[in-house]
Amino acid sequence: MDRIRANFDKQVFMRTLGAELISWDKGFARIACDIAEPHLQQHGYAHAGVLASIADSACGYAALSTMPDVAEVMSVEFKITLMRPCTAKRIVADGRVLKTGRTLVFTEGAVTDSGGSETYATMTATMFCLMPGK
Amino acid sequence: MDRIRANFDKQVFMRTLGAELISWDKGFARIACDIAEPHLQQHGYAHAGVLASIADSACGYAALSTMPDVAEVMSVEFKITLMRPCTAKRIVADGRVLKTGRTLVFTEGAVTDSGGSETYATMTATMFCLMPGK
Amino acid sequence: MDRIRANFDKQVFMRTLGAELISWDKGFARIACDIAEPHLQQHGYAHAGVLASIADSACGYAALSTMPDVAEVMSVEFKITLMRPCTAKRIVADGRVLKTGRTLVFTEGAVTDSGGSETYATMTATMFCLMPGK
Amino acid sequence: MDRIRANFDKQVFMRTLGAELISWDKGFARIACDIAEPHLQQHGYAHAGVLASIADSACGYAALSTMPDVAEVMSVEFKITLMRPCTAKRIVADGRVLKTGRTLVFTEGAVTDSGGSETYATMTATMFCLMPGK
Numbered sequence: 001m002d003r004i005r006a007n008f009d010k011q012v013f014m015r016t017l018g019a020e021l022i023s024w025d026k027g028f029a030r031i032a033c034d035i036a037e038p039h040l041q042q043h044g045y046a047h048a049g050v051l052a053s054i055a056d057s058a059c060g061y062a063a064l065s066t067m068p069d070v071a072e073v074m075s076v077e078f079k080i081t082l083m084r085p086c087t088a089k090r091i092v093a094d095g096r097v098l099k100t101g102r103t104l105v106f107t108e109g110a111v112t113d114s115g116g117s118e119t120y121a122t123m124t125a126t127m128f129c130l131m132p133g134k
Numbered sequence: 135m136d137r138i139r140a141n142f143d144k145q146v147f148m149r150t151l152g153a154e155l156i157s158w159d160k161g162f163a164r165i166a167c168d169i170a171e172p173h174l175q176q177h178g179y180a181h182a183g184v185l186a187s188i189a190d191s192a193c194g195y196a197a198l199s200t201m202p203d204v205a206e207v208m209s210v211e212f213k214i215t216l217m218r219p220c221t222a223k224r225i226v227a228d229g230r231v232l233k234t235g236r237t238l239v240f241t242e243g244a245v246t247d248s249g250g251s252e253t254y255a256t257m258t259a260t261m262f263c264l265m266p267g268k
Numbered sequence: 269m270d271r272i273r274a275n276f277d278k279q280v281f282m283r284t285l286g287a288e289l290i291s292w293d294k295g296f297a298r299i300a301c302d303i304a305e306p307h308l309q310q311h312g313y314a315h316a317g318v319l320a321s322i323a324d325s326a327c328g329y330a331a332l333s334t335m336p337d338v339a340e341v342m343s344v345e346f347k348i349t350l351m352r353p354c355t356a357k358r359i360v361a362d363g364r365v366l367k368t369g370r371t372l373v374f375t376e377g378a379v380t381d382s383g384g385s386e387t388y389a390t391m392t393a394t395m396f397c398l399m400p401g402k
Numbered sequence: 403m404d405r406i407r408a409n410f411d412k413q414v415f416m417r418t419l420g421a422e423l424i425s426w427d428k429g430f431a432r433i434a435c436d437i438a439e440p441h442l443q444q445h446g447y448a449h450a451g452v453l454a455s456i457a458d459s460a461c462g463y464a465a466l467s468t469m470p471d472v473a474e475v476m477s478v479e480f481k482i483t484l485m486r487p488c489t490a491k492r493i494v495a496d497g498r499v500l501k502t503g504r505t506l507v508f509t510e511g512a513v514t515d516s517g518g519s520e521t522y523a524t525m526t527a528t529m530f531c532l533m534p535g536k
Contacts, residue, residue: 013181016150016172038150047147048190048209053183075182076506077528079213079347079481081392083367083374098390099351103505104478104530106351108390122366122376124349124392126479126528128506210372211394213347213481215526217501217508232524233485237371238344238396240485242524256500256510258483258526260345260394262372281449284418284440306418315415316477317455324450343450347481 003069004029004061011057019054021061027097029061032114034090046086048121051093055080055109055123058095063105063127066097071129076104078125086120088113095125103129137203138163138195145191153188155195161231163195166248168224180220182255185227189214189243189257192229197239197261200231205263210238212259220254222247229259237263271337272297272329279325287322289329295365297329300382302358314354316389319361323348323377323391326363331373331395334365339397344372346393354388356381363393371397405471406431406463413459421456423463429499431463434516436492448488450523453495457482457511457525460497465507465529468499473531478506480527488522490515497527505531 008014008021019033031054033039041047056078064073091111098106109123142148142155153167165188167173175181190212198207229243243257276282276289276299287301299322301307309315324346332341359379366374377391410416410423410433421435433456435441443449458480466475493513500508511525 007176010176011181012171012174013184037146040146042141042144043206043208047145047187048212049183049187050147052186052190052212052214053181056182056186072177074177074219075216077213077215077479077526078182078186079211079392080186081211081366081374081394082209085208098349098387106349106390119366122374122392124347124390124479126349211345211392213526215500215508215528232483232521240483240524253500256508256526258345258481258524260483275444278444279449280439280442281452285451305414308414310409310412311474311476315413315455316458316480317419317451318415320454320458320480320482321449321451324454340445342445342487343484345481345483346450346454347479348454349479350477353476 004065007064008061013053014057017050017053024061024065026065027062029058029065029095030092031058032090032092035088046091048082051086051111051121052080054093055111055121056125058093059107059109059123059125060127062095062097063107066100066105067129070132074128074130076126076128078123080121080123082121084120090114105129138199141198142195148191151184151187158195158199160199161196163192163199163229164226165192166224166226169222180225182216185220185245185255186214188227189245189255190259192227193241193243193257193259194261196229196231197241200234200239201263204266208262208264210260210262212257214255214257216255218254224248239263272333275332276329282325285318285321292329292333294333295330297326297333297363298360299326300358300360303356314359316350319354319379319389320348322361323379323389324393326361327375327377327391327393328395330363330365331375334368334373335397338400342396342398344394344396346391348389348391350389352388358382373397406467409466410463416459419452419455426463426467428467429464431460431467431497432494433460434492434494437490448493450484453488453513453523454482456495457513457523458527460495461509461511461525461527462529464497464499464509468502468507469531472534476530476532478528478530480525482523482525484523486522492516507531
């Protein structure tokens with residue numbers, strides 16, 4: 001599972017956001033991010049794109065953890081629902097695999113505050129398993 | 135329509151990404167962004183979250199341009215489909231209103247290269263019209 | 269909660285499909301349907317539209333159960349993911365409310381076999397609370 | 403392209419709805435349906451599931467028309483947005499391919515009245531190209 005960490009460390013955009021890979025397991029990944037001025041939209045909430053970026057990555061790593069070692073993961077599509085304005089100082093995105101297949105992996109994600117008491121967004125995402133030479 | 139520009143300038147996250155509001159009109163908005171190292175995911179493509187962030191903002195401003203002057207816009211949900219890896223040096227996100235209502239505005243968006251010849255992603259987004267005192 | 273039953277009985281399309289409202293509670297609804305020849309697509313599986321119709325209704329009734337008595341419910345949008353071909357003789361769709369608001373109610377649904385051991389589809393749906401005179 | 407017609411004729415659920423395959427071409431398909439009592443929801447509008455079923459099939463046939471002759475098409479996921487209540491006596495669903503690949507085909511659909519002047523719903527759908535022996 002070290003490849004999840006190694007892969008995350010190559011995602012420069014996660015560094016740009018200040019996001020950290022907190023934990024992962026087969027079919028699961030958690031990413032957290034401290035929210036500060038650079039993440040905000042016009043009303044002072046975390047931008048929907050910040051939540052989407054982190055949740056998409058959490059779903060992607062959850063998916064990758066169920067794929068063969070040589071596989072790469074690509075997002076096919078995701079839908080995010082923004083249930084309430086995100087006022088948290090730190091957000092946590094959990095990604096979970098619902099079903100893994102040879103080509104597609106179906107995942108869901110949620111973005112909460114660091115205590116897990118408020119859910120700001122939910123996601124469903126389809127991930128593609130890219131095998132070398134294909 | 136100056137409020138579109140004024141509103142965009144308050145979205146700190148757009149500055150973080152280096153995104154620019156290029157043009158807007160009633161029911162339309164265009165945002166562009168030069169892609170560089172900080173936007174990349176692990177394969178060297180622009181991260182899905184970058185495309186989603188910019189397309190969501192373009193859809194949001196397209197929606198806002200059809201709302202009463204005192205209204206604020208909030209994203210309810212969006213779905214993005216990532217049709218091909220984004221290798222462009224500069225991307226353009228267009229947002230368009232499909233139907234505007236008193237409470238909800240339905241929009242669609244597309245992310246292309248700066249010439250508009252390759253489409254990297256399409257989006258459909260539901261926007262909420264928030265009136266003061268509600 | 270009798271209005272859930274009364275409302276369901278007015279949904280002629282549910283009768284066309286042979287769907288039954290099995291149970292409901294605040295924030296939850298379950299609809300079941302025996303699958304037969306009229307529901308099939310070209311490979312002999314239940315058509316995606318059958319699963320979507322029943323899941324959408326389950327989400328709608330889950331939402332309605334959290335709204336004021338005089339309110340009506342309308343679907344704003346839903347996304348359905350078809351995780352595996354549906355070969356069940358009887359399907360069950362559960363709808364659950366994730367967050368209820370004054371105007372929008374966010375829900376999720378799942379379509380399983382009657383024993384709940386196989387999940388054929390998952391849904392997220394946004395429902396609108398329509399108040400009289402609005 | 404006769405396989406599109408032959409395939410449609412095997413979709414028993416389309417007959418259950420009374421839907422007709424009107425026309426198709428490479429990357430496009432149109433399905434129409436007269437709306438009557440059996441299609442209605444509780445307010446007397448066509449049920450969201452009817453629109454979804456027909457739009458999903460139109461997207462599926464649009465996708466199939468771009469696949470190898472021996473391929474089968476399966477819906478992976480779709481999102482439908484219900485822009486206004488559907489009061490039409492006859493609805494038309496158009497499906498169009500946005501990008502076709504070896505494994506996945508990305509499509510969009512719209513449901514209008516028979517004159518095409520009112521749009522009731524828009525869809526984006528991902529279709530899977532299933533090759534024999536896979």
